[in-house]
Amino acid sequence: AQTVTQSQPEMSVQEAETVTLSCTYDTSENNYYLFWYKQPPSRQMILVIRQEAYKQQNATENRFSVNFQKAAKSFSLKISDSQLGDTAMYFCAFMNPPPGKSTFGDGTTLTVKP
Amino acid sequence: GAVVSQHPSRVICKSGTSVKIECRSLDFQATTMFWYRQFPKQSLMLMATSNEGSKATYEQGVEKDKFLINHASLTLSTLTVTSAHPEDSSFYICSAYDPWEKLFFGSGTQLSVL
Secondary structure: OOEEEOOOOEEEEEOOOOEEEOOEEEOOOOOOEEEEEEEOOOOOOEEEEEEEOOOOOOOEEOOEEEEEEOOOOEEEEEEOOOOHHHOEEEEEEEEOOOOOOEEEOOOEEEEEEO | OOOEEEEOOEEEEOOOOOEEEEEEEOOOOOOEEEEEEEOOOOOEEEEEEEEOOOOOEEOOOOOOOOEEEEEEEOOEEEEEEOOOOHHHOEEEEEEEEOOOOOEEEOOOEEEEEO
16 A cells, blocks of 8 residues: 655745645555645645656646655655745645545645745 | 536535535546545545446445445546434545546535534
8 A cells, every 4th residue: 555644744935935845655556646736725626736657857837846756755846936825735645547546645734924 | 627526515414314415527527536535634535436337446444335426427426425423524525537647626515414
């Protein structure tokens, strides 16, 4: 079974600054996907970014980028130019290839301060 | 991104009654959907995998007779909480993979059993 660990329960960052959220996982699989999701107070799960394990290049989506270290089983999320709307709970997720099941970390609550 | 619609968003019911929650993929077909339960400030707990045209696969510890799942079409999965009790009160979320292998979530249903 896979496990996902987010070691930072809470984090804060000043508006316009950069913040990095950590995620490590454990698996014996070679082919899998990793995701970051954002859950604001509305509780809607919003896809932030996806990384396929077979790709060495780190995924980027506008202000969001990841540092994927497959050998170290690490998948951190970097948010640049933080905005107030980035305040949310962030979940790291490991997924077997679709339609496989997913395993979520415990989440990191991020607060962006004005 | 793809749209997964979930209804109702909130339901309050009396103890002993049954409640049905619908999850629809609006712009794609989903042979597999997932149902989760989430307690306040906690992670998502996978309850079951809903498979179109066949029986759902339940995670260990989830009561099949309590949480009935039906995936009658390629765009609709339903979760029925039977004979609901206060301990079933929770936030329930569904998800589905779009054709590009990204997992999208419904907006969730807050169930309160009195």
